[in-house]
Amino acid sequence: MKIITRLDELNISEKTAIAIGKFDGIHLGHKKLLKLILDQKQDGLKATVFTFEPSPEEFFVGHPVKQLFTRNEKRKAFEAMGIDILVEFPLNVQTAATPPEDFVKNILVEDLKADYIAAGCDVSFGDKGRGDQHLLKSMSRELGFELCLIDKVMLDGEEVSSTRVRNQVADGNIPMAKRLLGSDYSISGIVEHGNHLGSTIGVPTVNVLPPVGKLLPPFGVYSSIVVVGDRTFKGMTNIGRKPTVSSNNQVGVETYIYDFDEDVYGKFIEVKLCEFKRPEMKFESVEKLKAQMKKDIEDIR
Structure with a gap:
């Protein structure tokens, strides 16, 4: 092109x-x-x-x-x-x-x-x-x-208008946004190194920094589909600032990919959002965060 x-x-x-x-x-x-x-x-x-x-x-x-x-x-x-x-x-x-x-x-x-x-x-x-x-x-x-x-x-x-789609994304109504678009609402980028907390608690994730100017839905946990190269996997995605373990206020898109254990650092991935599951929360301890993440993984599976 x-x-x-x-x-x-x-x-x-x-x-x-x-x-x-x-x-x-x-x-x-x-x-x-x-x-x-x-x-x-x-x-x-x-x-x-x-x-x-x-x-x-x-x-x-x-x-x-x-x-x-x-x-x-x-x-x-x-x-x-x-x-x-x-x-x-x-x-x-x-x-x-x-x-x-x-x-x-x-x-x-x-x-x-x-x-x-x-x-x-x-x-x-x-x-x-x-x-x-x-x-x-x-x-x-x-x-x-x-x-x-x-x-x-x-x-x-x-x-059907861009304003209407934006309103649905901003409200977290991802299924309706998908109907208006005729395709998934997605966030894509290069996988970055995070703080590797997920790996230490047995829930490894991949991290993407959303592009500047990209409209994001409400912070929270979403079911997702992850495209890696020409393959697709089911995922659980958190969008937000990870308030339990981070204090720098940087917004990230962090995804646990089901049945996947490859090293994709530096690779381009696309995260297609499916449905909002719960808002982002700050937990009293890393242990409580770990317990909630494992519950989210099972609920979304």
Whole structure:
């Protein structure tokens, strides 16, 4: 997958099918949009995702916003789907002020060779967000690209949106977040060395530091699925600060992997959350923590 992050990289030689969106979380609505451009590959078009970096939400509020998918997680997901080109359009004061007509004509059609464009009916782009579905419709006739606009996807009578998914994750309703996403909500990263307490009490765990900017659910214990390479295992995951044994307030994702005894330090793993089991707690002693961990392991098994 080709990744474009700079304006001087926008010149594409082959015709493309472009999906425009923020794509935070890549939920069911996003997947419907992405299927449209992936289907165009059979006609020889390059499936292209056009998104913004930083996200418009983060750029316009002026401070970091916790994301469902980090930049790297989105890249991995798009590549796994079969996307050919990912444009992470640099959003700044100058580019945000681009007249929407120039955005379509110069960037999408001339630079990126758009032959097909897919977007939601609420699409917004260009200076002051003046670019919308009506402008795309009129310019598709003028410039000769095919346009497909989709309505919001509904689930249980409500719109599927990144905000709705975020609310479910923040509330710890992981099964509902999974339904909205159409896939597991996961946290991934390189396995780090911890304090090795788990090994000393007979409950070895693997530790991942969540990426900066990643939205985490409430601190506590979750059932999980752990992906190590091309293998999957059942797991028990604690998200939080480990108040019984740690005083540095660092947030970690610590997972006990069932029926697993390999050394994975320095390796990349993905922890797919399944269900919230109990909140994080501070115990009076390490022995009481050990007893609770063993109970959690058996309950989740």
